[in-house]
Amino acid sequence: MTVRIYVGNLPEDVEKQELDTLFREAQEIQSLKLITNRKTNKCRGFGFITVKTEEEADSLVSRFNGQTFREQALKVEKALPRTKDTPETEEAPPASEPVAKPVKATAPVERPTPRRDAPNRNSQRQQNRRKSPAQTTATPVATGNHEATEPDPRWADALRQLKERLAMQTTGS
Incomplete structure (x- = not known):
């Protein structure tokens, strides 16, 4: 039996x-396989070694794991079993080693603006959403007065200034 x-x-x-x-x-x-990038033919940062027995694998792992090679500490461990639908050249490193996933850059999608004279299919749904209590800006305060509300903290300062201006207009006239 061989061990990777x-x-x-x-x-x-x-x-x-x-x-x-x-x-x-x-x-x-028995063998050494270095996994390379197909385009650049440079090492992708990992490879696989095959040995004959478990004991040889354990001794190789204990000897070389963490050993410095070209100013980098090697990570040597028993490989995870290969899946049938994954070819060897695309095999990923073991789950214990983090792998950075590529991020695709996408352009923003432009949506057509609706015509004002055309009826909107979702208008009823949008009106219902606007009226939902989860999206109101005032929240009830736990006091004896059930009509007392606390303004949304994002607008509290602007509301305070507006109240001051209104109070100045009514008292100043």
């Missing part, structure tokens, strides 16, 4: 021969 070992945190410019000599000094390995 994941080797991570490799530099981009690493050569397969360098890794082969590094690991073959320690013990006999």
